[in-house]
Amino acid sequence: MQHQIDKMGSHGTDKVLTLETLNPNVKLMEYAVRGPIVARANEIDQEIKNGAQKPFEKVVKANIGDCHATGQKPIKFIRQVLALCTYPDLLDSKDFPEDAKSRARRILGGCRGASIGSYSDSAGVAVIRQDIAAYITQRDGFPSSPDDIIMSTGASDGIKSILTLLLTGKGGKDQAGIMIPVPQYPLYSAAIAEYSAYPIKYYLDEEKHWGLEVDELRRAIAEAKPHCKPRAIVIINPGNPTGQVLTKANIQAVIRFAKEEKLFILADEVYQHNVYAQGSEFFSFKKVLMEMGPEYNTMELASFMSASKGFMGECGYRGGYAEVINLDPEVRTQYLKSISAKLCPPISGQAVMDVVANPPGQGEPSYELFIKEKEDVLSQLKKKARLVTDTFNSIEGIKCNEVQGAMYAFPQIFLPPKAVEEAKKNNKAPDAFYCFSLLEETGICTVPGSGFAQRDGTYHFRTTILPPLEEIERVLKHFRTFHHQFLEKYK
Template sequence: MSHVRWLSARSSRLLSSVALRSKGCGILSDSIKTCGIRTMASKVLTLENLNPNIIKLQYAVRGPLVIRAAEIEKELEKGAQKPFKRVIKANIGDAHAMGQSPITFIREVLACVALPELIKTGNFPEDVKKRATELLNGMGGRSAGAYTMSHGVEYIRRQVAAYIERRDGFESRWQDVCLSGGASNAIKNVLQLFCNQVDGKPSGVLIPIPQYPLYSASLAEYGLGQIGYYLDEGQGWALQTEELERALKEAASTHAVRAIVVINPGNPTGQVLTRENIEEIIKFAHKHKLFIFADEVYQDNVYDEGSKFYSFKKVLREMGGAYSSNVELASFMSVSKGYMGECGLRGGWMELVNVGEGVQAQLYKAISAMLCPTSLGQAAVSCVAAPPMEGDPSYKQWLQEKTAVLRSLKERAHMIAKTFNSMEGFTCNPVQGAMYAFPRFELPPKAIEAAKQAKQPPDVFYAFKLLEETGICIVPGSGFGQRDGTYHFRTTILPQPALLQEMLNIFQNFHKKFTQQYK
């Protein structure tokens, strides 16, 4: 008997018992009412009295299409006859789920941290054993099962600070580094600091459109104002300061705009900001006294020959003067992306720059209420921040594996953009970085009318048709935000090359059929 059925049966027996034992309580329903037992019709929590921010919250990446995709998978397992044999989940940046091999050094260190006896008995390289030993020395009871400090193991925070110094060429204080359960938790922790009114107005945050739904969902959850600024699709999803000024000016009457989110490399758009563009954003933030959220989780994922990743911290420091000392910044990194793809380990970090000591103390206090990030996720952060160095036993294999993953992703980035641009009615900007393509496509008027009849946005209608007829799961552009009258979708480049080519071939055939059907 399942837990639900057991609880239901037990509740029924309890209610019957109460009714029989209660003198003068009348029939069962009366006895429930008189004796103070709440019926199913009077739940404490209902949709009417639930936190309205939770109802407002939407997260398209794991929305109705993904739920339906899971149902289809179960139908296929039960032998259902469909025009395809498997579901291809191109909706989410989950590299290992799409066949990417783990990095050996990371997994060997994790194995030894999780089972310390392997340090003595396992056939692992010496640098793996040494790293696992050092990590365990920083954990209570030398066990990954113990709580760590709320902000992470100090040894690992120091490694992250050293990584940032090597990357940027500027000092990084380990005390300003905080480990987290993936970048998402850290981002939400900082967003919570803005849950306040300023001059009688609710706080607002500038976010890019298209954007990663974590931001729109978190802003809705916390009751913060979402102030969208459009990226310029015609200019390769560039970020124009004129558009930032427009968005800020329009929001000023209703919100106290206090922060700006920048995703670089972009998700879902795949663009990589130029250094000049980053300078412009920093100047804009300084001019309007805005806190910068620099979402840099794809910093290893740059494929375009003419593109290069520049961290906001590096550019900020190089600009010097009032910019370097005054602009407040939180930058975020994760082990879920890059060449690692360790989504399930939930490891990440943030670095705080120019944040007031008192504010930082309050942030750390709030984080401590969540106890600590997962210890194995922190161990993975150690492996990313301080990978094997030349001369170490694991270095050659680590470098080969990292290079192979990034080379393959680069090939797939070119493949997917080329294919979409060859399809009638499609335009797709180059995938300069990250793990996604965000093509724009045209829909026939009859398809738009059919979507209206189905009470769905046109791009959602298209995506559901694609899923039901081909098994390919994508995310409609409306889940990320897009200009009115335009239609997009996000797809990952993560399926391994053969599967990606198969997916693109199926996609081409579907689109031809769909266009003909609604011509």
């Protein structure tokens, strides 16, 4: 009998892990872009495949920035180099251009055993890090060192590796505080919850095109100081989910603030290729920091890039890197030790990042096609950014700031009081209630603004601008009809 009690445990189960014994930080984590609405979208997908009749033919996944899943074609040169790296026997084939072969030989020459099936150094393949450093040097006009380039499994892994360094290992008012924008990409709130750190939320100003105001940064950090030890500030530029692009003056102001408050800067710059609005331009934090001179250019900064966004959209390869500058040498040693436990990021993902950093040059056989494919992707995104912005702003009860960059619109929806009441009856956030209704009636899968955090009393949703132009036009037409009917139903 005692044996049976021991086996079953004090809660009548033989499981070590129950909801009561699970790490509480895991239960706190939320990741809205793959949350319950997406789970329901997948169920509807399966129902349609099983013959269920719906008022739409298919689910449109506008919840996540997965370019190829929404129809974008791979950039040919990237896939050629990856094919050659994966199956080197193709290096003898006449079907591949010489510039693709030369890059594959360079990457394979940097791999142990000349195979991408081998481990690399934990920081990444040396020749790839050299190419990325050269790319950053050319982009910014300031030198970049391969020793400062750390390859990662997508940008997300690189971001979490830096956040880990910033933890204090203490609780209460001594726990690490991380400044994050609101609205913000859920990776940050999820990681902060997982690591038991303190989120210092600073609000972007929707009335000023999601502007980043230093006065708001000062308010946020002053309110947080009694509860934590502020350690870092996260900036997403171009913005996700908000689509704004910071001006150089704005970046300078943020750097001065970080200097005053002795904060480590984490610059999420994965959308640096995705700038569409007239007058908008991407400036890297590294470039601006260096231009500001000796008082600032020794500050600690980690900037992040990914193969998943831009014109590439190679999400599945999980390629990314961090450029981490001005670390204390002893801290750098510990940082490299910490990433060594992961062995190394996928070599195929590293190879994608190499091609992004070292594309065909003028005069090489693949140059013209590469430029055409790249410009086609970005020009289509620019058209869709304008179309989505204009369409939302033409619909009663919706207001949408211009999509200046990135891959998303984040419109505000003004919901009738009866809709808010109905949402509460269904135990849902009002914008989640709206997004569930949108999904069930049109097949359009979006993410409610409550999944990204937002000012109390406001409601939003995030949608990608990734589907093909013809599909976006069709989706927006169905959306307009749904929205008018929703307002009529709950007016």
